[in-house]
Structures are given as structure tokens and as C-alpha cells.
Amino acid sequence: MVKRVVVGAHYGLRDWLAQRVTAVVMVVYTLIFLGVVVTRSPLGFAQWKALLTHGAMRVLTLLFFLSLFYHAWVGMRDILMDYIRPAGVRLLLEVLIILALAGYAIWTISILWSA
């Protein structure tokens, strides 16, 4: 007997979990960011740049943005699945969203590492 699962693409649980893990990452980063900005206000250029692009904060900032982009992908795909019936149109929009988010990720790395 071959044991086969005949239904589902199996990305459901993974995306459900990813949506929540990325959310928690963003919550933590948001609190750190707000805490620093509010306590050290008003920030000058050098401090602002340091907050986002120096040492560990650069890695945390990148982690925040990558979480944001994955989170946006799952959320946008959910919206498309709910409202866009024609499969061709939905596929096209999904591809555009993936390309936009991939571009944003590359842009973010270039911003953080060239600053």
C-alpha cells in the first residue's frame, strides 16, 4: 500500500506559521525602534543613520524588512485568493507581487549596506 495524501498543496500550515513568526519579529523590532527614537529624540542625521545601519541594528533592520516582505506576500496572496476569481489574472497579480517584494528586498540590502 502506498500511503498518499491526495489533497492540498501543503503550504497552508507553513504560511500560517510564517505569518505569525514574522509578525512577532516585527512587533519586537517596532518596540525597540520606537523606544530608541522616543528616548533619543530629536535625532540628527548621524544618530538616525546609526540607529538603522550600524552593527547589530543593521542586521535587525534587515530581519524586520525581510519579515515584512514575507508577511506581505502571505497577506496579499490571501486577499487575491478571496477576491480574484479568474486564475490567469490571479497568477499575473501574484507574479507582480513576488517581483515587487523581491525587488524591495534587494533594494533594502543595498540601502542598508551602502549607507
Next chain:
Amino acid sequence: MALANPTKKRPKYLDLTQIHLPLPGIVSILHRISGLALFLIGIPFLLWVLNCSVASQEGFESWRETFNRPPVKIILIGFIWAYLHHFFAGLRFLALDVHKGISLPAARASSKLVLIVSVASTLLLGGWLW
């Protein structure tokens, strides 16, 4: 049986003015609308500002001046609300995931709390920025 009477006419309210969402439904649809706005406008705008503001002193100062203009501040506060509503409604969903507050009265109360806290924190942050 759920499908005992499939011919039974069920009401369909496709007219948006006829739909009266309960409080948790309002929080949920605002979560979706704010998420869409943050994706379509928020992310590209955020990256654009981030790019200019860390690249050079001039870029930083020119955005600081732009954000000092009242119409820009009002739009910015709108996006702060979208972020904070999405933030607090998301925390509520995380609590529901682990079966916290799933009874009807608790779900209604937490919906009201999300709406109030997101507006209150927006006003607080907006007032501080102003």
C-alpha cells in the same frame, strides 16, 4: 445534515450598504484594508524615505522639512494609524490563535479594545510628532 435542503434560498448581501458587520468583523476587515494600504503605498514609500534619509545629510534634512508640513503630517498620521491598527488587531489574532478570549463577550470586548487602543496610540504618537 448540513446539506439536507440545498435548494433553500439563503440570503446574499452583496450590496455593501446592506452588510452590517459585528464589531470583530469590523476589526477584521480594517486589518485587511490597512494591510493592503501598507503593502501598496506604505512599503515603497518607507523604502524611498529610508533610502534618502540614510544616504546623505541633505536627503535627511529635506525629508525632515517635508514631514514638518501639516498636510504631510496628516497623511503620515493616517499611515501610522494603519500600522498601529494592523499591529494591535494582529496581536488580538495571535491571542485568538492560542484560544485566549474566544468566547463571544471576550471577542467583542477585545475588538472594542483594539479599535480604542489603535486610535489612542495614533493620537499619542501623532501628538508627539506634531
